[in-house]
Amino acid sequence: MTIFVVVAVSFMLYNKFSKTAEENAYLNIRQIIEQVSYHLELYVKGMQDIYEVVEDQINETPDISSPVLREQLATLLRTREDLVSLGLFTPTGKLVMDVPDLDMRRNTLLETQSWFESAHARPQKLSFSAPHIQNLYKGQYKWVVSLSRMVKYKENGVTKQGVLLVDVNFRTIDELSRKVSLGKRGYAYIIDDLGNLVYHPQQQLIYAGLKYENLEPVFDYAYGSYTDKSTGEQRYITVRTVDPIRWKIVGVAYPDEIVTTQRDLNRFVFWFLLVICAAVAVLAFFVSAKISQPLLKLEQSVQSAGQGDFSTPIHVSGAHEVVQLSKRFNFMLHRIRQLMDQIIYEQEAKRKSELDVLQSQINPHFLYNTLNSVIRLAERGKKEEIIATITSLSKFFRISLSRGKNIITVEEELEHVRHYLIIQKIRFKNKFDFSIECDEKAASCKTLKLILQPIAENAIVHGIEKMQDAGFIRITAAAADDRLTMKVSDNGLGMTKQVMEQLLSGGVRSGGSGVGVKNVNERIRLYYGKTYGLSFESELEEGTTVTITLPAEQSEEKLQERGIS
16 A cells, blocks of 8 residues: 555656646746846946946036046046946047046047947937947957946036946956856847847857857847747747846747756656665565654653753654654754744843943033034134134034944044033133043053043033132043053042932933933943943042043954944
């Protein structure tokens, strides 16, 4: 009964697989051509975007002779390896500008070249030429595709028309086409909307008349497939059209290769049946004796899992029930590992989100006060102080943003707080002075940004603002024994122990930035651990010193190991 069932099922599967293999082969061919068409379309659209960028830069430049324009175009050319050259010509073919600046060849017959004629024939439409050898410049013989269109440019205050040429290296299109493999003999080729060959793996044979491609039916299809017998051999043709240049990618496959696959499947099924039937006949005598052995292995694996080992899957063969049970058990172990990983990921995401929420607590109150100060200075005609205030404000917010980075150097953090103190010193009419000191080792250490400014703000608001005499703030940074220490000291009114506790608990907040001392302390502990953070020393009428303790890390790699980005 087992052999009968195996034979019957094998024949049914053979018929099913044979038809499926043929359908999948044709589907695979269509998908390959579709993928090549997709990538080529993306590449062409990218070239269009580059062309429009060049055209916009030319349109927006007051004069075509501007060295800034040439530098911008040269930079664009350097950043794209597939760009060969950029050129602007008058409608009569006279060179206006080219990048790079190369010597033009004589007798290039530029006016008769296809890209130049296309620009005149269709001035509003971007034209793509067929691949050709670039012959405009001396010593240049690259295989390129030319993009051209009539554009406007300004010269000596006069708006003129010209032909903008962008030459793109054909190598990228060639590489995309060469990677196409449709069986052992199949291939793909590209033609333009006029029927000219853009690419063919056997292009030399076609030009020599040794190979023939029937292109007439291709133009009847923008997207489709058909069977061709014009060469005396049946071929499966797939056509896709590339927008917007209307090039056609034609895939050629040979159905006899699919028949070969069916023959291989036939031989495989025959030997498969022979081996399976023999194996079933032999193993039938030993099944009963072997049932207990896989059950014992399964029991051992379950015991290992019960002791906490979820990483080792169970490999059990034998009766159907045992195999199914082992698969289900393996699935359960896999789900347990997934859930454990998910819990770790969610906790890490929660931790990062808490950090982001803490760091995003910046309100515009400080900016509002600073701009009010600028208005008052302007009313009094304090030009130099206005310049100093606005300069420091711009640098203050530039460092605050830090291009989205949470980690900056100590040197940058000190620069940030220095600009803050300059602004506040002007705002409070030189009511205080300050100094910033940093040793060489500490300057290159990494630190969280925006941790000194809230402390300096507290020194002004709670220590110096209400003093009768002038105040002084001293900020120092030093690194020793793998520890980075930054101190903010003032000679202000000082604080009681109760006020210091309220600062760390959030009971007392800064008046300008909105980033309180509690926020700073929590961010430091979340990033580095509870052994780091803030400490206070204060005495009434004497002043306050706030000490920030961090690990002295010279690179961002160690911070990234904690999950900091």
